[in-house]
Amino acid sequence: MSRIILDCDLMKFPHSGLYQYCQNLGEHINQLLVETNQPFMKMYLPRRKKLVLPHKPYHLIEHKWHKLIQPFLFDCRVWHAPFQSGRILPNKKRFPHLNVVLTIHDLNVLHEGKPDYIQQKSLAHTQALIDQSDAIVCISEFTKNDVLTHCSTGEKPIYVIHNGVSKLSETVGDVVAYKPTREFLLGIGYVNQKKNFHVLLPLLQSNPDLELIVIGHHDSPDYVTQMRSQAQQLGVEKRLHLPGTVSEEDKIWYLRNCKALLHPSLAEGFGLPVIEAMQFGKPVFLSTLTSLPEIGGDAAFYFSTFEASLIQEVYWEGMKAFESLARKEAILKNAARFNWESSAKQYVAVYESTSCS
Template identity: 45%
Template structure:
């Protein structure tokens, strides 16, 4: 029997992509294992989200320096590439490292900061025995910029997160006119300020930007840009939202707009497509790989109106045929398939 520890440390940050990555993949792995035993390394407040039958190792910050005894375990799955929680001293346990992105290489960061980020990632790669990347783009970045020393580097796509019943709360912002939707951290790499000119060209549209303010200076810049363009009354920064709110915004928006500069996968792409909503993307990093010909693309991020107008016309003209094709495409990204592929990797390490 292979005894696996599945690292859910990132679940201490609720309503984030990594929270739902750990939750959905962890549940799917539990449902698909046969000759394995799954245990969780997890913050105490997140334990109740999983089946009570699972063994849990409670995560706390001191374990950055003193990891718990892992005697009897065969595989440690580190689900976050920059984790500080790795069994460094226990060399008997095999380590699988999931790498979501090397976005820092594609952002406007100093060479010194890029080198620091790369050095930390390299230390985790040095300790691991196998690597999973969530896109071919990320795999190429890893093979180009890191020393994998001949270790296997797999690609396993994320699943599409299922959308619950749409539900706004009393405190939620409810748009009064048709709106565009963008979800993700508020940060320069998401490039949300370049959506604002679309509001100038389309005076009946609003824009809902949902996500944690990772870069508060950039959030201030967004407000300043909106004011200068005279669209501040139609741009709404709603911060972090619940799954019910997210589902409502997806179901009721005109389109999802992601002019991101750096994405390792781009979960909103397949989430929006799962209900047949049009998705407009930049052509940067992993987005074309995930969106393929089911998405619309901005060829010029400084002039997005032309692509937006043409894409919406094409989408509306195609009608249900395109919507159903998008739904079918999104369904190819599912956590059960991802889990079975991860289990194959666990078995290869035993």
């Protein structure tokens, strides 16, 4: 068995950022381990029909009887729990030789206006995982600061490793979902209050030649209804399109053909669509909240507030600045900062440091 196991339990949710995170991290770490003649890291996968992955020699499938006995843990030296709201399977009393690495993506519950009891419940769960861990990885400096402020980490080492971003295909077919008839702005993400997409609707009112397409799971039907109602009040309902979840090919088509990506989110642990859009050299407009300035860097444009007049001003000034060659080069350079090869090397270093401590 492998000395390292990555718990991929949350890959049972397709079309999620965590699915992509686990898949890419597992594959790139194993590419690195093969190159250095080290044993595979096992990906501990759920038994779900909707989990579609070609079989690999490092796949380890979860079974119901694993609740009673986990023979795969006897030779495991590092268990990687990849999410702060997930689980840690090993019992440290039964497997004292085993070290746990916990990745914390965000403490966004603190920044979403949730009731205090929900915040405390979420923090308590994260703290319980921290207490069982030997090392902690945060995916942004912002998240690390949140953890140090709101959790007790003792003397456990805390690392910052940014997520990698896979290089998207340059050639795709025609779009299968809604195909716009004019230039369009793009939003990507779960459609809910936290993503804050409704603040972009006044841009359609002042730019009659533009459409707004927001792709992603309709996470909050009430919020979707709110957006459609607001669009109708502004007289722009025919230029707002919410096609829901789309294929990877369609997502790439939208990224390649959009005029700009707009991501006015209230809380993000990382912000994958930001870098995906920058890979195609697109201008990106972000909120100044949580980790987004860290990820977008100086290459992005920022909404300091969400007043309609300010959003319009930032958009027009940003599109004008985007015409310069220096800005376009800065966008591509920023996107190149994030790759899975680099992230995998940093994780392997953490595993080695943890297993030797």
